[in-house]
């Protein structure tokens with residue numbers, strides 16, 4: 595008898611879409627040891643190099659020594675440890691919301707929050723390129739999922755205008771799109787959501803720590819923070835750690851504590867994660883954060899200029915620079931060629947991105963040197 599995956603595996607193999615894991619035997623830095631070779635890494639979301647920052651790792655170690663490694667149980671069951679509570683207090687304050695709640699991942703925030711707050715008869719309007727966790731949460735919720743054209747407020751407005759008047763409405767988008775590196779017209783989206791009686795949720799996984807004053811995120815940069823009802827960030831990217839946070843009104847967070855299944859029924863994230871996140875937050879909102887962001891965006895600008903000089907049609911105003919190739923096999927071939935030259939930039943293929951838009955997703959960090967970026971440009975040219 596065939597195994598449950600055999601047929602699908604044969605298909606992804608034939609289509610050049612088979613995925614396998616690579617051994618990473620070092621910290622996630624601008625350079626790393628991948629499959630036994632020293633490479634320059636253009637794949638990590640540790641945009642500010644905080645994953646191995648001495649202050650961040652020291653906070654994690656200290657916390658393990660004081661609180662132990664595990665959280666023991668779910669927070670409603672075993673008690674809620676001080677690092678979790680303190681991170682939530684500081685994140686709420688930093689993001690300008692009444693309250694915040696820490697989850698085990700950003701994925702769990704999106705699926706859990708959407709499934710808890712929306713239900714049958716409700717409508718969720720999500721950008722066509724929204725992250726898998728948003729789509730999965732919308733599906734779990736039982737609400738009708740409506741997709742508007744990518745970063746297109748007119749498309750959103752048309753769909754809202756013709757939607758039935760009953761049920762709750764929620765518009766969901768991202769602050770920086772994870773595979774395209776573009777920022778939506780947040781102000782227009784917020785205006786449209788308000789005009790049509792919809793709540794607004796923004797997943798700023800790739801914008802938090804980088805954009806807006808002190809790295810508060812794209813919704814602060816766009817001046818719409820007060821219009822966003824639900825602000826989602828992850829600790830796994832610019833924060834260099836692990837976990838997800840949702841910031842909203844006190845009443846909304848109380849609702850999640852009472853009704854959100856991934857929060858209620860899962861062992862809490864180890865306390866070292868919020869302890870390390872508190873140290874990372876301190877860096878992000880301070881002068882060192884400003885410096886790291888300055889370096890990051892200088893690097894990102896340099897990468898875009900060099901790739902354009904090399905004849906590639908790239909365009910990005912963020913740290914995520916996609917080089918769209920088209921066919922999956924061609925993207926994989928190009929990624930393999932780069933790796934031979936000592937540069938790792940992952941090929942991103944369907945279903946992560948739409949068919950025919952396979953790409954190399956370059957993730958620029960503050961730690962890359964000019965020489966690293968020049969090497970990337972030369973190899974791609």
Ligand SMILES: Cc1ncc(COP(=O)(O)O)c(C=O)c1O
Pocket residue numbers: 699700701702704725727768772797799800828829830837838
């Ligand atoms: C836009 C977006 N939202 C949510 C997530 C999930 O966050 P986490 O990695 O913390 O689960 C990701 C990460 O891949 C993402 O890119």
